[in-house]
Amino acid sequence: MSEVREAITRAHHDEWARVVAALTRRFGDLGIAEDSAAEAFATAVERWPADGVPPNPGAWLTTTANHKAIDRIRRENKRDDKHKEARMVHDDDPPEPLGAIDDDRLRLIFTCCHPALAMETRAALTLRMVGGLTVPEIARAFLVTESAMGRRITRAKDKIKAARIPYRVPSADDLPARVSGVLAVLFLVFNEGYLATGPDTDPVRHDLTAEAIRLTRLIRALLPDDGEVTGLLALMLLTDARRNARVSAGGELVALDEQDRGSWDAALIAEGHRLVRARLAAAAAGIAPGRYQILAAINAVHTSARDMRDTDWSQILALYDQLVRIDPSPIIALNRAVAVAELDGPEVALATVDRLEPTLSGYHAYHATRADLLRRLGRSQQSRTAYDKAIDLAGNTAETAYLTRRRDQLR
Amino acid sequence: MQYLVSVIDDKSNPGSTDRQPDISAFNERLIADGYWVFAGGLADTTTATVIDNRGEQPVFSDGPFVESKEYLAGVWVWEAPDLDVALELATEASKICDRKIEVRPFQ
Numbered sequence: 176m177s178e179v180r181e182a183i184t185r186a187h188h189d190e191w192a193r194v195v196a197a198l199t200r201r202f203g204d205l206g207i208a209e210d211s212a213a214e215a216f217a218t219a220v221e222r223w224p225a226d227g228v229p230p231n232p233g234a235w236l237t238t239t240a241n242h243k244a245i246d247r248i249r250r251e252n253k254r255d256d257k258h259k260e261a262r263m264v265h266d267d268d269p270p271e272p273l274g275a276i277d278d279d280r281l282r283l284i285f286t287c288c289h290p291a292l293a294m295e296t297r298a299a300l301t302l303r304m305v306g307g308l309t310v311p312e313i314a315r316a317f318l319v320t321e322s323a324m325g326r327r328i329t330r331a332k333d334k335i336k337a338a339r340i341p342y343r344v345p346s347a348d349d350l351p352a353r354v355s356g357v358l359a360v361l362f363l364v365f366n367e368g369y370l371a372t373g374p375d376t377d378p379v380r381h382d383l384t385a386e387a388i389r390l391t392r393l394i395r396a397l398l399p400d401d402g403e404v405t406g407l408l409a410l411m412l413l414t415d416a417r418r419n420a421r422v423s424a425g426g427e428l429v430a431l432d433e434q435d436r437g438s439w440d441a442a443l444i445a446e447g448h449r450l451v452r453a454r455l456a457a458a459a460a461g462i463a464p465g466r467y468q469i470l471a472a473i474n475a476v477h478t479s480a481r482d483m484r485d486t487d488w489s490q491i492l493a494l495y496d497q498l499v500r501i502d503p504s505p506i507i508a509l510n511r512a513v514a515v516a517e518l519d520g521p522e523v524a525l526a527t528v529d530r531l532e533p534t535l536s537g538y539h540a541y542h543a544t545r546a547d548l549l550r551r552l553g554r555s556q557q558s559r560t561a562y563d564k565a566i567d568l569a570g571n572t573a574e575t576a577y578l579t580r581r582r583d584q585l586r
Numbered sequence: 587m588q589y590l591v592s593v594i595d596d597k598s599n600p601g602s603t604d605r606q607p608d609i610s611a612f613n614e615r616l617i618a619d620g621y622w623v624f625a626g627g628l629a630d631t632t633t634a635t636v637i638d639n640r641g642e643q644p645v646f647s648d649g650p651f652v653e654s655k656e657y658l659a660g661v662w663v664w665e666a667p668d669l670d671v672a673l674e675l676a677t678e679a680s681k682i683c684d685r686k687i688e689v690r691p692f693q
């Protein structure tokens with residue numbers, strides 16, 4: 176019995192996106208695809224315990240979902256309309272000559288991450304259609320009510336249909352720009368999992384980080400030659416590897432310098448390092464790395480050090496310098512200042528950080544960084560004020576606990 | 587699939603006024619490529635009249651139905667196979683008109 180349940184869970188994990196994607200391709204309607212896929216899985220839950228797990232669960236689910244979709248269309252007695260719609264949305268062009276990326280699931284991801292949809296909608300729709308998360312699960316992840324999330328997803332599906340957002344992989348010309356949008360969605364999902372923003376949620380939402388990693392692996396399998404996809408996967412793995420060391424038993428965030436490096440996940444780190452090395456080889460061959468690859472390389476340096484004191488800060492600073500050139504955002508400048516503090520001292524770093532005040536004064540990490548630098552300079556009163564601001568702005572419970580302890584340790 | 591393509595101007599920060607030759611050339615291309623259905627520039631919003639005949643007698647009022655900083659300056663109707671094609675054209679149109687563009691499908 177539990178074997179069957181396991182098989183259903185595994186099939187949901189492995190086959191959900193494939194079933195939704197195949198049905199979207201056939202019927203040209205995300206709503207029909209989603210509902211029929213859900214019905215097929217419900218039927219599996221009913222039938223597999225009695226009939227046994229079919230030899231090819233994916234094919235069984237796709238066939239069953241296809242029948243459900245046809246029944247549904249007949250029942251709704253709008254067969255002609257639906258078929259007309261299916262033809263309209265269906266991409267009649269011959270597949271782009273892009274080899275492995277001509278895949279239904281990839282079309283589905285690009286449709287869910289279309290730039291005509293709002294960023295948060297793209298993330299929600301991707302988690303539902305590609306990740307197979309339920310609407311209540313997604314609502315919890317983004318801290319909105321189930322009905323609000325249901326409406327958001329329904330609106331997105333309606334827009335895809337009404338505005339005729341095509342179900343296809345973008346052309347080779349548009350691909351790099353569109354992939355970067357997909358990666359931004361996956362990074363958003365990962366970050367929400369890694370530093371959950373709600374006062375009532377767990378500080379780390381492993382379900383979300385795991386889902387982001389799984390979807391990034393899927394993208395990588397479909398687009399193996401895209402350096403940024405590899406970079407983002409490496410970045411996520413090297414970040415997630417530190418998950419167990421990052422929150423104490425008391426629910427407090429543990430800063431990098433206090434983490435028990437022995438509890439980092441060695442397998443994830445090894446895989447992340449392997450991916451970073453592959454990208455370094457590509458960079459050596461003259462392919463300029465993008466921001467995810469550089470961020471991954473920074474994390475590779477951190478995870479190579481047995482101890483905070485062993486960290487190769489000059490290497491990290493060099494990587495930040497490279498990152499600033501392609502992404503001159505104030506947040507990157509703030510993180511770069513942390514490396515500057517290790518190399519040139521907190522005073523030099525503080526001067527850099529203070530210059531970011533106009534753009535970052537509403538960002539908790541800006542105040543937390545300042546507070547730490549002021550603490551190291553012995554300017555306790557100013558440090559306390561900065562911690563207060565950081566605590567006010569931080570949304571993550573573990574982080575708030577950490578900042579509060581740090582503030583209360585000041586004398 | 588037909589799309590209504592609206593040209594949006596801004597009263598406090600209007601687009602430049604010398605766009606006509608470029609827009610004409612763009613229209614020629616839209617016609618040649620089979621996207622063009624209809625196009626027209628609109629006179630100033632002050633020339634609008636709103637009629638409300640839902641009550642006992644019609645009421646005419648001077649001016650547009652909504653007072654706002656942004657207003658509709660002109661429209662196209664395009665025939666395009668999907669939103670990606672419409673958005674690509676609209677991206678060009680925004681540059682050519684020096685104004686924001688809204689793309690909205692007909693039902």
